[in-house]
Amino acid sequence: MLQRGCVVLYPCTQMKIAIQGELGAFSHEACRRNFPRAKVVPCAVSSEVFEALESGRVDAALIPIENTLAGPVVVHYDLLLEHDFYVNAEFRLRIEHQLLAVPGTKFGEIREVLSHPVALDQCRKFFAKNKKVRSVSFYDTAGAARHVMEEGKHEQAAIASRVAGEVYGAEVLQSNLEDDAQNFTRFVLVERRARANKDANKVSVAVGLPNKPGMLFKALSVFALREIDLTKIESRPVRGRPWEYAFFLDFMQTDKKAAENALRHLEEIAQFVKVLGRYRSAE
Numbered sequence: 001m002l003q004r005g006c007v008v009l010y011p012c013t014q015m016k017i018a019i020q021g022e023l024g025a026f027s028h029e030a031c032r033r034n035f036p037r038a039k040v041v042p043c044a045v046s047s048e049v050f051e052a053l054e055s056g057r058v059d060a061a062l063i064p065i066e067n068t069l070a071g072p073v074v075v076h077y078d079l080l081l082e083h084d085f086y087v088n089a090e091f092r093l094r095i096e097h098q099l100l101a102v103p104g105t106k107f108g109e110i111r112e113v114l115s116h117p118v119a120l121d122q123c124r125k126f127f128a129k130n131k132k133v134r135s136v137s138f139y140d141t142a143g144a145a146r147h148v149m150e151e152g153k154h155e156q157a158a159i160a161s162r163v164a165g166e167v168y169g170a171e172v173l174q175s176n177l178e179d180d181a182q183n184f185t186r187f188v189l190v191e192r193r194a195r196a197n198k199d200a201n202k203v204s205v206a207v208g209l210p211n212k213p214g215m216l217f218k219a220l221s222v223f224a225l226r227e228i229d230l231t232k233i234e235s236r237p238v239r240g241r242p243w244e245y246a247f248f249l250d251f252m253q254t255d256k257k258a259a260e261n262a263l264r265h266l267e268e269i270a271q272f273v274k275v276l277g278r279y280r281s282a283e
């Protein structure tokens, strides 16, 4: 189903969109659902996704930013801070994990289960229950399914989507391995330029604060004073400056003027404020 913001902002264009992972990855699924006409450009690692966007090889990148069970996809926060790109849209996807193996494999034969670390983290209960099975990090869920099929060993399985199972011809041994059914990943569409979106009601910023008493309290007060709904806060270490942190904030912009005033106020307090994007919330 196309999202409203997508129809308005991206009418009938055949965009090239980079994703981290192979065809059949959840990022691919998010892309297919929201940009069915787009040409998907798979990249092995996240830095390659950002390089493809920087070089102009692709028009946009669709990247997972947080998951309701595993939390933030931290590498993408770091890359957003490093690059001068813009978040122009967000989408949510329900994530359902399957245990995929070479057809004919018996569950008792499996010793290793490969998947993306964020996906493995969504299936902690499965590994706690099945002590004989070791979790192995792989660069991508779909890539893990492909690898298992290429190796052809009954001791290996992958955690990936049903679509990945179909693409690579694997058998589904168990379904819905995720710890909780409320398992969603939020994806953001990143482009080189900000799109003027009159429907935008959410803002993402990165903020640097000096390490002084009460700084975070003061920074957050610019939103509290204006009754602005802060929907997310994340902190990440600043590379090259030990024990300094960048704070990533998402907030709702119901009143545009109040949001602009809050940002101006924040700039007076912070070392830097970087607006990552203004876009329509997926809620």
Ligand SMILES: O=C(O)C(=O)C[C@]1(C(=O)O)C=C[C@@H](O)C=C1
Pocket (backbone or CB within 6 Å): 020, 021, 024, 025, 026, 027, 028, 064, 067, 073, 095, 116, 118, 119, 139, 140, 141, 142, 185
């Ligand atoms: O490996 C994939 O299938 C991805 O698209 C990556 C990813 C992630 O990085 O969060 C995307 C969604 C799921 O939460 C698990 C893995």
